[in-house]
Amino acid sequence: MSPITALVLALIMGSSVTADVDGYLERSAEAEFMGEQLISCDTPDGSRSSVFSLAQVEGAAVAWVAGADDTVVRMAPGSNVTVAHGEVEAALIEGTLETDASVYNVGSTDEVEYLGRDAREVTLLREGEERVVLTVDAATDAIVRTVTLDGDGSRYCDRRLLSFTTDLSGVPSVDETIEGVPSQPVEVVPEDLPDEAAGFELVDTYELENGTLSYYSDGFFSAGVVLTSRPISFPEGVDVSQVEGERGRYRRSYQPGSVTLSWQSAGENVAVIGDLPPDLLDAFVAELPAPSTDGFFGRIWQRLFG
Amino acid sequence: MTHLDEVLSAYLDGEATPDEVRRVDRHTSECLQCRRRLRAISDARAAVRSLPTLELPLGLVPVAETAPGKRRRVVWMGAAAAALAGLVTAAAIFTPAPEPIDLSDLSRQVGARAALDPGSGPLKIVLPGGLVGE
Numbered sequence: 001m002s003p004i005t006a007l008v009l010a011l012i013m014g015s016s017v018t019a020d021v022d023g024y025l026e027r028s029a030e031a032e033f034m035g036e037q038l039i040s041c042d043t044p045d046g047s048r049s050s051v052f053s054l055a056q057v058e059g060a061a062v063a064w065v066a067g068a069d070d071t072v073v074r075m076a077p078g079s080n081v082t083v084a085h086g087e088v089e090a091a092l093i094e095g096t097l098e099t100d101a102s103v104y105n106v107g108s109t110d111e112v113e114y115l116g117r118d119a120r121e122v123t124l125l126r127e128g129e130e131r132v133v134l135t136v137d138a139a140t141d142a143i144v145r146t147v148t149l150d151g152d153g154s155r156y157c158d159r160r161l162l163s164f165t166t167d168l169s170g171v172p173s174v175d176e177t178i179e180g181v182p183s184q185p186v187e188v189v190p191e192d193l194p195d196e197a198a199g200f201e202l203v204d205t206y207e208l209e210n211g212t213l214s215y216y217s218d219g220f221f222s223a224g225v226v227l228t229s230r231p232i233s234f235p236e237g238v239d240v241s242q243v244e245g246e247r248g249r250y251r252r253s254y255q256p257g258s259v260t261l262s263w264q265s266a267g268e269n270v271a272v273i274g275d276l277p278p279d280l281l282d283a284f285v286a287e288l289p290a291p292s293t294d295g296f297f298g299r300i301w302q303r304l305f306g
Numbered sequence: 307m308t309h310l311d312e313v314l315s316a317y318l319d320g321e322a323t324p325d326e327v328r329r330v331d332r333h334t335s336e337c338l339q340c341r342r343r344l345r346a347i348s349d350a351r352a353a354v355r356s357l358p359t360l361e362l363p364l365g366l367v368p369v370a371e372t373a374p375g376k377r378r379r380v381v382w383m384g385a386a387a388a389a390l391a392g393l394v395t396a397a398a399i400f401t402p403a404p405e406p407i408d409l410s411d412l413s414r415q416v417g418a419r420a421a422l423d424p425g426s427g428p429l430k431i432v433l434p435g436g437l438v439g440e
Contacts, residue, residue, distance in 0.1 A: 061427030
């Protein structure tokens with residue numbers, strides 16, 4: 001085999017492997033199922049876990065707690081609706097649709113059994129390291145378990161279905177006719193933010209009332225970065241820890257399956273909201289504006305001029 | 307990109323030259339940072355304008371008026387500095403702090419954006435107020 005032929009074959013095989021990662025995710029979006037999901041995360045602030053019912057219907061994920069609460073969350077492409085106690089909160093958004101999973105490739109696949117059903121365990125590598133293990137239901141292509149790993153190979157989060165059915169009769173309905181104008185991405189990107197950070201690419205930026213929201217993705221994990229002149233408040237009842245990092249002080253809150261980091265930087269408030277494992281979060285945040293503390297006059301200026 | 311901090315005040319005061327006005331209009335249509343700065347200055351000025359007028363203390367004006375030459379200027383400059391400091395302090399105290407952004411709203415937007423990525427719904431969805439434990 002000539003070197004050129006070998007190179008062409010390698011390129012073809014490489015691209016097919018990359019396409020497989022996208023393929024697993026895209027095919028799973030077509031699956032329809034319902035079950036009970038457990039999220040269990042080992043975070044630097046302790047373990048965080050959550051149990052709720054989960055369904056995927058017509059491309060939308062629906063989460064709720066059966067019989068215990070009337071909160072329902074429905075996530076469909078470009079919309080995220082929460083219904084709680086009769087109140088509806090919705091976010092509508094548009095953005096770049098092409099996915100870029102080039103950071104990941106398939107390391108290995110194994111035939112396994114999960115919840116008594118045939119399944120395939122797929123290991124995703126990021127720069128040669130195992131970062132994600134997907135368990136894919138063979139009959140439906142639904143992703144029934146996702147284990148994400150920290151940089152040292154230890155488990156970060158385990159999302160797994162405890163039951164599985166294709167009978168969707170118990171899925172609560174959510175009004176899909178949410179009125180509102182979807183946020184549109186803007187061309188202007190905040191100068192303070194990099195185009196790429198620790199393998200995460202800046203995909204879209206949106207204008208907020210007093211700031212911006214920039215969305216980064218590495219093809220699997222993702223994070224929104226908020227820059228705003230307004231103070232940022234954590235929801236009531238959420239555990240928030242003060243963290244002294246190498247570059248300054250942060251406020252941090254881990255929830256099952258998500259993490260939020262917030263700090264002040266040169267008169268602005270910054271927040272990162274995402275699902276990154278701790279080591280990737282540290283590497284990502286290290287490339288964002290560093291924390292800084294305003295002095296007395298800085299605080300007066302901030303109060304007067306935002 | 308060069309920002310226009312030094313011209314924004316003149317622009318808002320109507321004291322910018324036509325060239326500067328054109329420059330600001332063109333730049334702010336492209337620069338998010340300067341657009342936000344312009345809005346912040348404008349909001350702050352509106353807040354300062356809404357403050358009550360401060361009366362000078364009784365006796366200060368007659369003293370200033372009767373004092374001769376240099377002393378009169380010093381008194382006036384002192385009074386002006388004190389009034390300005392008072393104004394800034396009052397503005398800092400009475401200007402309401404900007405309303406905080408609730409992270410729940412931001413998380414919802416990030417979730418909506420993440421849901422545009424194929425297959426991510428079940429992988430990213432979180433349920434606030436669900437059965438959560440430590």
